[in-house]
Amino acid sequence: MNNDVARQSAPSPLSDPGLTPIGKFAHRFRAIFGSSTSGRLGIWELIAYGVLLVTAAAMRLWDLGHRAVHHDESLHSFYSWQLSEGQGFKHDPLMHGPLQFELNAAIFFIFGDSDYTSRLLYAVAGTVLVALPFFFRDRLSRLGALFTSILLAFSPALLYFSRFSRNDILMAVWALGLVICMWRYVDEGKNRYIYFAAGLLALAFASKETSYLVTAMLGLFLVLWILYRYVPRILEKSDLRIGETKTVSVIGNLVAASLSQWTTLFTSELRRPAVFLLILITLTLPMWSAAIGIFQDTALLSWSNLTFVTEDGGGKVGSSSGGAMLIASVIVMVMMGASVTIGFQCLGIRWLIAAGIFYCIWALSYTTFLTNPGGVESGMWRGLGYWIAQQDVARGNQPWYYYFVITPVYEFLPMALTVAAALYYWVKRRTDAFSLFLLYWCGMTLLLFTIASEKMPWLLVNITLPLIVLGGKFLGDLASDIDWRKVISPEGALVILSVPVLMAAIYALALAGTGGDRNGIAVASVASALIAALVALGIYVARRIGIAQLAKIATIPAVVVLLLLTVRASTTAAYNHGDVPVEMLVYTQTSPDIRSLADEFRRADGYDGENNGISIDVDDTSGFTWPWAWYLRDSGRYYASYRNINGETFKDESPTAEALIVHSSNQEEVAPSLQGIYTDGQRIRHRWWFPESTYRNLTFDRIVNGLIDREAWRTVMDYWLFRDGVRHNIGSEDAYIYFSPEFPQNFRPIASTE
Numbered sequence: 001m002n003n004d005v006a007r008q009s010a011p012s013p014l015s016d017p018g019l020t021p022i023g024k025f026a027h028r029f030r031a032i033f034g035s036s037t038s039g040r041l042g043i044w045e046l047i048a049y050g051v052l053l054v055t056a057a058a059m060r061l062w063d064l065g066h067r068a069v070h071h072d073e074s075l076h077s078f079y080s081w082q083l084s085e086g087q088g089f090k091h092d093p094l095m096h097g098p099l100q101f102e103l104n105a106a107i108f109f110i111f112g113d114s115d116y117t118s119r120l121l122y123a124v125a126g127t128v129l130v131a132l133p134f135f136f137r138d139r140l141s142r143l144g145a146l147f148t149s150i151l152l153a154f155s156p157a158l159l160y161f162s163r164f165s166r167n168d169i170l171m172a173v174w175a176l177g178l179v180i181c182m183w184r185y186v187d188e189g190k191n192r193y194i195y196f197a198a199g200l201l202a203l204a205f206a207s208k209e210t211s212y213l214v215t216a217m218l219g220l221f222l223v224l225w226i227l228y229r230y231v232p233r234i235l236e237k238s239d240l241r242i243g244e245t246k247t248v249s250v251i252g253n254l255v256a257a258s259l260s261q262w263t264t265l266f267t268s269e270l271r272r273p274a275v276f277l278l279i280l281i282t283l284t285l286p287m288w289s290a291a292i293g294i295f296q297d298t299a300l301l302s303w304s305n306l307t308f309v310t311e312d313g314g315g316k317v318g319s320s321s322g323g324a325m326l327i328a329s330v331i332v333m334v335m336m337g338a339s340v341t342i343g344f345q346c347l348g349i350r351w352l353i354a355a356g357i358f359y360c361i362w363a364l365s366y367t368t369f370l371t372n373p374g375g376v377e378s379g380m381w382r383g384l385g386y387w388i389a390q391q392d393v394a395r396g397n398q399p400w401y402y403y404f405v406i407t408p409v410y411e412f413l414p415m416a417l418t419v420a421a422a423l424y425y426w427v428k429r430r431t432d433a434f435s436l437f438l439l440y441w442c443g444m445t446l447l448l449f450t451i452a453s454e455k456m457p458w459l460l461v462n463i464t465l466p467l468i469v470l471g472g473k474f475l476g477d478l479a480s481d482i483d484w485r486k487v488i489s490p491e492g493a494l495v496i497l498s499v500p501v502l503m504a505a506i507y508a509l510a511l512a513g514t515g516g517d518r519n520g521i522a523v524a525s526v527a528s529a530l531i532a533a534l535v536a537l538g539i540y541v542a543r544r545i546g547i548a549q550l551a552k553i554a555t556i557p558a559v560v561v562l563l564l565l566t567v568r569a570s571t572t573a574a575y576n577h578g579d580v581p582v583e584m585l586v587y588t589q590t591s592p593d594i595r596s597l598a599d600e601f602r603r604a605d606g607y608d609g610e611n612n613g614i615s616i617d618v619d620d621t622s623g624f625t626w627p628w629a630w631y632l633r634d635s636g637r638y639y640a641s642y643r644n645i646n647g648e649t650f651k652d653e654s655p656t657a658e659a660l661i662v663h664s665s666n667q668e669e670v671a672p673s674l675q676g677i678y679t680d681g682q683r684i685r686h687r688w689w690f691p692e693s694t695y696r697n698l699t700f701d702r703i704v705n706g707l708i709d710r711e712a713w714r715t716v717m718d719y720w721l722f723r724d725g726v727r728h729n730i731g732s733e734d735a736y737i738y739f740s741p742e743f744p745q746n747f748r749p750i751a752s753t754e
Contacts, residue, residue, distance in 0.1 A: 056130040056153040060123035060162045065116030067578035068595035073165035074627030077118035080104030091375045093386035099206040100167045126162025144476020151468040156410040156570040157460045168461040174204040198354035202361035222277040282343035286335040290385035309385035318386030391453045398455035413562040417471030441466040491541045499557040505530040514714040581690040582723045591685035592750045598631040600747045617657035619645035664734040681736035691729035
């Protein structure tokens with residue numbers, strides 16, 4: 001009897017009368033989502049992931065609409081709302097890809113528009129991100145995947161930006177999905193992973209221009225992997241003899257050998273990495289056309305006076321102009337032709353299916369479902385061209401070391417795990433391709449985002465993701481190496497209990513006598529004695545169970561302590577300080593005064609007995625239109641106008657709006673015209689920002705002095721643990737709110753009293 005007949009005649013596990021409903025569900029689930037190499041999917045895993053996902057979803061959905069709407073959030077939400085109202089949408093690379101607007105519009109159409117629903121897409125994406133490691137168990141291990149999901153669920157950066165209307169969390173989902181597809185295709189060779197990858201690539205390119213960095217990173221790794229394996233063969237085939245072969249012959253031999261090896265690449269053991277690399281290159285090749293703009297101001301092209309990416313083109317920044325337009329069209333056509341020719345010649349029908357998936361998703365998104373044909377040009381050229389033109393702008397104007405400051409403030413646990421993992425794999429001599437890939441992913445991501453001119457806190461999402469994946473794998477590998485009998489032994493229990501005490505004692509000793517502490521000598525004496533006793537205990541335990549097992553067991557309580565601190569940092573940033581810039585994650589944020597004032601307007605709707613709408617005049621100086629355009633979007637409730645309100649505004653007219661919002665720089669000029677017409681103006685903070693002077697202008701001398709200055713240690717730790725020491729230096733840009741006398745309001749600024 002052959003295997004197929006045996007399978008057909010074998011009874012289904014679902015027919016087992018002793019199988020519980022949960023057991024049947026688990027069987028169906030692993031039949032669909034399990035893999036041949038990850039081992040049997042246990043019910044405990046389903047329960048663990050279920051509890052974790054419910055927790056992650058609750059953390060992301062809880063009180064989602066409470067925080068004031070950020071400037072960028074208001075842009076994304078307002079244009080999404082316009083699309084949901086049938087007013088259309090045209091892609092503008094200033095706000096990155098169109099996908100988030102279309103998905104948000106669908107959410108608004110189904111659930112209505114509100115601050116809560118404006119962030120719903122990102123909360124759902126953040127929850128999906130937590131679930132993705134489940135499909136990576138083959139490579140991460142079952143425990144490693146679960147640890148990765150836990151770290152993703154409680155990461156401060158990932159939690160905060162899962163509750164924030166920006167597409168960075170979407171990019172994290174697409175990026176991790178691509179990595180999973182790449183390695184599952186390498187392992188299993190199933191075409192479905194190519195097709196999934198094509199869809200994810202399209203979603204990424206329709207979301208944000210960081211998709212270029214993700215594609216380049218994955219592609220470069222595959223190139224290095226293939227070269228590492230193929231260069232020795234090429235050199236062997238070329239039959240080179242140092243000192244005996246002429247230069248021309250060397251080049252000829254190398255080319256001939258390379259071509260001969262290329263023909264066998266797709267039939268060798270490296271065919272799967274080669275196929276995936278080809279998919280990455282050929283599907284996205286036309287999108288790279290605008291990269292020629294990098295060279296327009298260099299000696300290579302400056303002589304031509306051609307402008308491939310305009311730096312100041314009104315609404316067309318990043319587009320080509322003049323004679324460069326024709327050349328740009330030719331470049332795109334050539335890239336497209338090369339993509340189709342190479343892809344179909346090498347992969348045949350598989351490439352056509354993948355390309356169909358990619359371009360259907362990409363084209364529908366950029367044309368907003370065929371309502372904006374110009375989106376094809378905008379997405380194909382300006383998407384990259386705009387951000388090439390913006391490199392000199394350097395938005396945020398952050399120092400090069402920005403991520404080396406903000407990462408340890410929030411993502412200290414995955415950072416520590418990454419360092420430990422690198423040491424662990426080096427000692428263990430684990431140089432398999434996957435471990436090297438994770439180390440490469442972490443290092444290359446940090447390098448690329450450090451080099452990029454724009455540095456913002458939301459880009460920390462991209463740096464955090466690979467750190468967490470590597471950290472989760474490391475914890476899984478470490479768990480398999482620990483002798484758990486020694487963990488539950490008396491010696492192991494001593495280690496588990498001693499490590500948190502040792503960490504607290506080191507903290508107390510380091511800061512004893514600083515910050516005006518009068519008991520410094522006593523604290524230092526007790527802490528020193530305690531540390532000495534614990535070190536002696538550690539030496540004793542190491543002799544009993546071995547220093548390697550001691551180190552592994554000690555990792556358990558250390559990780560638990562850091563995880564608890566991580567949860568604390570996450571919840572504090574997300575819920576307590578969500579719109580208060582004592583957090584570096586908050587950066588520049590709309591103040592709670594604006595949210596409170598918007599609530600005041602809603603409560604006053606129809607106060608005159610008729611729902612005729614409230615007239616509100618907003619000074620649009622310094623971009624104060626936002627986020628008011630979002631808050632006052634309902635034309636049936638508000639009559640909002642946006643203009644520059646200065647000393648000339650009311651010379652020939654009297655203000656008639658029932659509420660007037662004036663930028664603080666114009667208030668003195670405008671105030672005389674408002675006397676007797678409005679109540680006294682109340683100062684409010686429109687937007688406020690983290691005091692960046694705390695970390696800017698760091699020099700080698702300042703760092704060295706800080707390392708030996710214990711008062712500096714106290715300052716750093718007070719901020720790291722309690723976010724102390726910055727509140728009094730928060731910067732802000734303010735406005736004044738004026739109400740007509742009959743306007744019913746009980747508004748009291750919140751942030752202005754901070």
